[in-house]
Amino acid sequence: MDAAPSGDAGLERLRADSYDMVLLDLRMEGRTGLGVLEELRRSGNDVPVVMLTGFATVDSAVQALKLGADDYITKPCDNDRLRTKIRTVLARREPVLGPGAARIAGTGTRMREVIRSIARVAPTESTVLLRGATGTGKELVARAIHEESPRRGRPFVAVNCSALAEGVLESELFGHARGSFTGAVADRKGLFEEANAGTLFLDEVGDVSPGMQAKLLRVLQEREVTRVGTAKPVPVDVRVVAATHQDLEKLVEEGRFRADLYFRLKVFQIKLPELRKRPEDIPALASAAVARWNERTQDASRRVAGFSDEALAIMAEYDWPGNVRELMTTVEHACIVCDGGRILPSHLPEEVRAGPAEERNGGVDSRPGESGRRYQTPGPEMEREAIRLALEEADGNRTRAATLLGMGRTTLWQKLKEYGLDS
Ligand SMILES: Nc1ncnc2c1ncn2[C@@H]1O[C@H](COP(=O)(O)OP(=O)(O)O)[C@@H](O)[C@H]1O
Numbered sequence: 050m051d052a053a054p055s056g057d058a059g060l061e062r063l064r065a066d067s068y069d070m071v072l073l074d075l076r077m078e079g080r081t082g083l084g085v086l087e088e089l090r091r092s093g094n095d096v097p098v099v100m101l102t103g104f105a106t107v108d109s110a111v112q113a114l115k116l117g118a119d120d121y122i123t124k125p126c127d128n129d130r131l132r133t134k135i136r137t138v139l140a141r142r143e144p145v146l147g148p149g150a151a152r153i154a155g156t157g158t159r160m161r162e163v164i165r166s167i168a169r170v171a172p173t174e175s176t177v178l179l180r181g182a183t184g185t186g187k188e189l190v191a192r193a194i195h196e197e198s199p200r201r202g203r204p205f206v207a208v209n210c211s212a213l214a215e216g217v218l219e220s221e222l223f224g225h226a227r228g229s230f231t232g233a234v235a236d237r238k239g240l241f242e243e244a245n246a247g248t249l250f251l252d253e254v255g256d257v258s259p260g261m262q263a264k265l266l267r268v269l270q271e272r273e274v275t276r277v278g279t280a281k282p283v284p285v286d287v288r289v290v291a292a293t294h295q296d297l298e299k300l301v302e303e304g305r306f307r308a309d310l311y312f313r314l315k316v317f318q319i320k321l322p323e324l325r326k327r328p329e330d331i332p333a334l335a336s337a338a339v340a341r342w343n344e345r346t347q348d349a350s351r352r353v354a355g356f357s358d359e360a361l362a363i364m365a366e367y368d369w370p371g372n373v374r375e376l377m378t379t380v381e382h383a384c385i386v387c388d389g390g391r392i393l394p395s396h397l398p399e400e401v402r403a404g405p406a407e408e409r410n411g412g413v414d415s416r417p418g419e420s421g422r423r424y425q426t427p428g429p430e431m432e433r434e435a436i437r438l439a440l441e442e443a444d445g446n447r448t449r450a451a452t453l454l455g456m457g458r459t460t461l462w463q464k465l466k467e468y469g470l471d472s
């Protein structure tokens with residue numbers, strides 16, 4: 050165990066050595082705890098951090114969580130409470146260690162929640178539905194679920210349902226018998242059979258036709274497939290992970306997606322937030338992209354050392370409409386043009402340097418013209434999180450939670466209802 054007298058001294062230690070955990074005081078001489086935390090995460094260091102905060106600073110505690118702290122504890126705290134807190138934080142971190150999830154970067158609370166969900170559902174046989182915009186990492190998560198499951202080492206088969214016409218998709222998924230249609234020159238196994246004992250990833254499942262929906266539902270219920278042009282069903286042992294960027298609830302409402310299939314699929318859902326909603330992950334993702342580049346680059350002189358502060362700041366401000374995929378290709382492009390050394394703003398594409406598209410267009414959605422990082426903007430989401438945390442901190446005691454929040458009891462009661470936290 051080591052103690053550092055100031056934030057900067059602490060950062061120096063953390064750069065020099067690796068630690069299991071950091072207890073970080075919010076208030077310090079010089080750089081504040083939040084400043085230290087931000088710097089730490091910005092440099093890609095993912096060490097577990099517990100913030101020590103005063104009573105009246107739940108706001109800062111929430112901000113700390115947004116910046117990638119694991120948890121916080123209010124002062125004064127005795128050793129017992131501290132010990133329990135440290136134990137829970139370390140236990141929560143544990144699932145991240147699986148090699149299957151190792152390629153998933155991101156240090157923010159939302160990504161940790163995703164990783165925890167993966168760890169929880171992977172060992173089961175449950176069907177999983179991944180929701181999220183394109184490029185948010187659905188396929189990566191599907192693979193991680195497979196790799197973290199007892200089915201690892203067996204096939205992982207991915208199929209993009211929106212790319213194929215109905216007839217083609219049917220014979221791709223279920224196989225066909227020779228002569229069942231023009232061009233079917235031989236018997237052929239479908240992807241369900243190919244994935245036997247493993248995992249089948251049905252990407253863009255929200256785009257399949259009503260006919261295919263019925264057939265998919267049958268497979269999920271009966272666990273058997275019938276090849277096109279045959280009558281005899283074949284049993285299959287396949288774990289299904291599905292994904293969609295569509296608003297399935299709306300599709301169900303409009304009668305375009307079968308409710309029964311929807312309920313089959315959504316047994317366990319994982320939502321991948323858009324990158325603009327979790328800018329705290331940008332530094333870690335960008336570092337991961339550089340690491341990928343360096344791994345693949347034979348010529349040592351072309352390896353990239355990292356980012357200049359300015360380049361990182363620009364990337365943190367941009368809104369990434371193409372999500373993580375866009376970030377990955379942007380960094381790869383920068384690695385190519387920077388030709389070794391550090392990535393500078395000039396290596397980033399024009400549109401990234403120009404800043405968030407919605408601000409440029411002056412749209413109604415544009416954020417207030419603040420100069421700081423976007424992820425410090427408070428909002429209802431943050432308030433909900435603050436309340437949830439305060440309740441946790443107060444072991445469910447609402448009066449104490451209200452004191453922690455500096456909020457009247459009646460106000461808290463109302464907000465609990467409003468945010469659905471009053472169960
Ligand atoms: N959390 C993450 N950590 C590292 N790489 C990621 C992460 N999320 C996405 N990626 C990368 O971004 C790209 C797009 O991800 P993908 O899983 O194909 O997204 P989706 O299926 O949602 O469109 C891939 O190269 C993937 O490896």
Ligand SMILES: [Mg+2]
Pocket residue numbers: 184187188252
């Ligand atoms: Mg995809």
